[in-house]
Amino acid sequence: MNLTFLPNAPSISLHRKQLANEEYLFSIVIPSWNNLEFLINCVDSLQKNSRFRHQIIIHLNEANDGSREWVEQNNLDYSYSENNIGICYAINIARTLATTNYLVYFNDDMYACPDWDYWLHEEIKKQNSMFFFLSSTMIEPRATGNACVIAPFDFGSDPNNFDEKKLLENFEQLEKADWQGSTWPPCVVPILLWDMVGGYSIEFSPGMYSDPDFAMKLWQVGVRNFKGVAKSRVYHFMSKSTGKLTFKANGSRMFLNKWNVSAKVFTCYYLQRGSLWTDELLMPIQTIALRFQLLLNQVKRRLGSS
Numbered sequence: 001m002n003l004t005f006l007p008n009a010p011s012i013s014l015h016r017k018q019l020a021n022e023e024y025l026f027s028i029v030i031p032s033w034n035n036l037e038f039l040i041n042c043v044d045s046l047q048k049n050s051r052f053r054h055q056i057i058i059h060l061n062e063a064n065d066g067s068r069e070w071v072e073q074n075n076l077d078y079s080y081s082e083n084n085i086g087i088c089y090a091i092n093i094a095r096t097l098a099t100t101n102y103l104v105y106f107n108d109d110m111y112a113c114p115d116w117d118y119w120l121h122e123e124i125k126k127q128n129s130m131f132f133f134l135s136s137t138m139i140e141p142r143a144t145g146n147a148c149v150i151a152p153f154d155f156g157s158d159p160n161n162f163d164e165k166k167l168l169e170n171f172e173q174l175e176k177a178d179w180q181g182s183t184w185p186p187c188v189v190p191i192l193l194w195d196m197v198g199g200y201s202i203e204f205s206p207g208m209y210s211d212p213d214f215a216m217k218l219w220q221v222g223v224r225n226f227k228g229v230a231k232s233r234v235y236h237f238m239s240k241s242t243g244k245l246t247f248k249a250n251g252s253r254m255f256l257n258k259w260n261v262s263a264k265v266f267t268c269y270y271l272q273r274g275s276l277w278t279d280e281l282l283m284p285i286q287t288i289a290l291r292f293q294l295l296l297n298q299v300k301r302r303l304g305s306s
Contacts, residue, residue, distance in 0.1 A: 011082045016097050017075045025052040025121065026188065027098035031090040032108040033061040036070060038239060041159040043074070045111045051118035054104070057097050059090035086206025092199040095191075103194050105185040109239040110138070111162070112186075113171045119232035120188055130190040132225040133218050135182035136232040139171060147274025148181065148228055149236070150174045158237055171233050179228035180281065181273025183215040186234055197221060203258075209251025212263040215271065216255075224280040226271050256301055265293045 028046060032039045043056060057077045060068055061084040071078045079093045091105060102124070106112075116136055123134050140146075141154035153174060156162035197217040204210040215226060255263045267273040269284045284290055 012085075012093060013080045014093070014097060015072075015080070016077050021053070021055070021099070023053050024055045024100050026102045026104045026117065027055045027057060027095075027100045027191070028104040028106050029057050029059065029091050029094040029098070030106045030108050031059045031061065031087055031094070032063075032067060033084050034063065034065040034067065035108050035239070036065045036067045037159045038237065039067055039108045040070065041162065042106065042108045042110055042112070043076070045113075046106070049112050049114040049116065051115050052121065054117065055099055057094045059094040061085060061090060084206070088200040088202045088205045088207055088210050092202070095194065095199060098191060101191055102188050103191050104188045107185050107236075109237045110186060111164075111167070111235040111237070113139075113233040113235065114168070116186070116232045116234055119229050123227065123229050123232075124188070127225070130193050131218075131221070131223045132189070132227070133182050133193075133215065133223055134188050134225075134232075135184060135228045136186040136234050137176055137179070137228055137230050138234055138236040139167075139174065140236050140238055142238060148179050150176050150233075155235055156237070158239060162237075167235055171235070174233075176230040178230045178277035179273075180226065180275045180277045181267055181271035182226040182228050183211045183267065183271065183273065185211075186232075189218070193218070193221075193223070204251055204254060207251075209255045209263055212267055213251075213255055213258070216259055216266055219266075219270065224282070226281065227277055256297060260297070260301070261294065262297050262300070265290075265297060269293070 030039070030042060039058070046054065046056060055077065058071050060071065060078055060080045062082065063080060068080060077097045079097065081090070095103060120134055120136065138149045139153050140149050140151040141157060143152040155167040197214070200210050201213050204213055252263060259266070269290050270281070272281065
């Protein structure tokens with residue numbers, strides 16, 4: 001099936017190779033932009049380290065590196081755009097191929113550690129409604145001050161120097177507790193919830209700040225469980241496709257204008273991102289610090305500063 005957008009828009013196509021299978025637990029969407037070595041490594045890890053069977057869906061941007069041929073050869077479901085259309089469009093298009101009740105967003109520069117899916121599923125089984133947003137926990141080679149990840153633990157910077165054996169011997173021993181403020185992949189939501197809020201917002205294309213925007217949309221419909229699951233682990237090579245972009249929208253400014261609050265205030269005061277997970281979130285207490293930040297947001301919005 002081919003979908004052609006308006007004139008000057010890229011040609012889009014959808015290809016479902018796998019039949020709907022009741023044994024699939026998750027539909028895993030992986031956007032990829034000429035990143036074949038990482039994509040092969042990522043899909044291989046999902047296929048050999050998952051406890052359950054999953055539908056794997058790739059969105060290929062451009063695919064002039066042989067990735068389309070590789071996906072075809074491996075009989076994977078995929079969507080394709082002749083140009084790079086960014087994360088937001090890519091995930092939304094790939095979602096239309098999903099056949100399960102849960103959508104997982106995975107990046108191609110990640111390696112799934114054994115039982116990553118089992119521990120997410122154990123959390124899902126504890127939920128008493130569909131209003132939840134769960135993330136796996138990333139292990140990263142460099143420390144960036146991100147309290148949500150396990151770092152620095154260097155097992156390689158790309159598939160060529162990846163020490164898989166060392167990672168598999170050590171990943172479970174790295175200390176980490178469940179954390180608050182899930183906003184980024186690998187993440188899982190019920191597809192019904194994904195569709196309720198309309199997926200990723202295309203105004204944030206090619207993708208900067210689309211993650212906190214999606215979390216805010218979930219917050220607006222009542223989601224209060226944004227949990228990072230410590231036992232569900234992936235290794236993140238930290239290979240940034242955004243570095244190849246020639247155009248980057250001011251996602252910070254767009255978030256502030258859209259929600260009347262900055263992404264920083266939302267993730268810090270509302271989602272409490274990186275803090276120890278204790279229970280579902282509540283509306284933040286209007287402390288002096290929060291009121292000052294909200295006032296500062298209004299000033300920045302009116303003055304047009306980022």
